[in-house]
Amino acid sequence: MTARPPAGAHRATRQGRAIVAALRASPSFRSAQEIHAELCAGGQKTGLTTVYRHLQRLADDGAVDVLRQPEGDVMYRYCASDEHHHHIVCRECGRSAETDCPELSDWADRVAHSLGYSDVSHAVEVFGVCADCRAARR
Amino acid sequence: MTARPPAGAHRATRQGRAIVAALRASPSFRSAQEIHAELCAGGQKTGLTTVYRHLQRLADDGAVDVLRQPEGDVMYRYCASDEHHHHIVCRECGRSAETDCPELSDWADRVAHSLGYSDVSHAVEVFGVCADCRAARR
DNA sequence: GTCTAACTGAAAACGGTTATCATTTCGAAA
DNA sequence: TTTCGAAATGATAACCGTTTTCAGTTAGAC
Numbered sequence: 158m159t160a161r162p163p164a165g166a167h168r169a170t171r172q173g174r175a176i177v178a179a180l181r182a183s184p185s186f187r188s189a190q191e192i193h194a195e196l197c198a199g200g201q202k203t204g205l206t207t208v209y210r211h212l213q214r215l216a217d218d219g220a221v222d223v224l225r226q227p228e229g230d231v232m233y234r235y236c237a238s239d240e241h242h243h244h245i246v247c248r249e250c251g252r253s254a255e256t257d258c259p260e261l262s263d264w265a266d267r268v269a270h271s272l273g274y275s276d277v278s279h280a281v282e283v284f285g286v287c288a289d290c291r292a293a294r295r
Numbered sequence: 296m297t298a299r300p301p302a303g304a305h306r307a308t309r310q311g312r313a314i315v316a317a318l319r320a321s322p323s324f325r326s327a328q329e330i331h332a333e334l335c336a337g338g339q340k341t342g343l344t345t346v347y348r349h350l351q352r353l354a355d356d357g358a359v360d361v362l363r364q365p366e367g368d369v370m371y372r373y374c375a376s377d378e379h380h381h382h383i384v385c386r387e388c389g390r391s392a393e394t395d396c397p398e399l400s401d402w403a404d405r406v407a408h409s410l411g412y413s414d415v416s417h418a419v420e421v422f423g424v425c426a427d428c429r430a431a432r433r
Numbered sequence: 434g435t436c437t438a439a440c441t442g443a444a445a446a447c448g449g450t451t452a453t454c455a456t457t458t459c460g461a462a463a
Numbered sequence: 464t465t466t467c468g469a470a471a472t473g474a475t476a477a478c479c480g481t482t483t484t485c486a487g488t489t490a491g492a493c
Contacts, residue, residue, distance in 0.1 A: 207442065305471095307460095344473055369449085
């Protein structure tokens with residue numbers, strides 16, 4: 158009877174490191190497919206399945222933010238903050254900024270309770286055009 | 296050279312009426328597939344393609360609200376209000392209520408502008424548990 | 434070095450949505 | 464009422480992102 162490594166621990170793999178590095182290197186939301194293409198292009202051969210698996214686990218662990226685009230694609234971004242927060246995403250280049258939302262939580266709670274709802278959560282995404290893209294337009 | 300009916304006009308069809316009726320009859324968000332199944336079950340034979348086409352056009356016309364669930368399914372609901380508004384959706388039964396959002400718009404604009412973003416739009420969904428479902432729990 | 438659970442990835446399955454295209458239907462004009 | 468073309472329909476296939484499968488590989492504890 159030999160001792161076992163603690164079940165549930167994650168192992169350090171080349172692919173896992175590459176995926177986290179790719180996420181950290183980007184200030185904007187990226188799709189699994191984009192990250193996969195980027196890794197392959199950079200010589201980091203990695204299966205698409207593996208990319209999906211790591212992103213999913215990172216999201217479960219709360220290490221990345223998940224955003225669903227209006228078109229339905231799921232995007233991932235490395236989390237700067239542990240706190241509950243929201244994003245302002247540039248419609249053109251995808252760059253995003255984080256913001257906290259105390260007023261927003263208050264608003265959601267107040268409105269929900271006044272309508273008889275409890276256990277309130279909210280999903281908010283703000284879209285706009287960032288300063289650089291606006292400048293590039295003209 | 297014969298005169299033509301105005302291009303772009305919509306024609307009144309049995310299927311179109313059935314789809315609108317199904318939407319009007321429900322207080323909660325429904326998926327295209329659900330509506331299709333409901334029509335078929337009710338003897339209103341209608342193609343799935345046609346359901347998608349009508350829902351899409353209604354959404355384009357602003358006649359229905361569109362909501363993307365966290366799981367990715369697109370849901371549709373008849374619009375009570377023409378104004379910009381948001382929904383509070385019951386996590387358990389899907390029932391939804393509408394609410395306006397002047398503070399929310401202000402918040403989104405203010406935060407976005409302070410970060411250099413313009414042409415701001417926002418997507419907000421609030422989820423909770425409605426009074427009936429809460430009562431049914433215990 | 435040994436061993437095994439964790440990880441990998443090619444290929445297939447999945448599921449919702451959209452495109453294709455031959456057929457049907459609405460409705461304006463004659 | 465009949466005609467006729469644009470619009471609508473719907474069965475089928477294509478699409479596309481994501482998940483599952485499963486045989487093979489690898490990290491890392493001992």
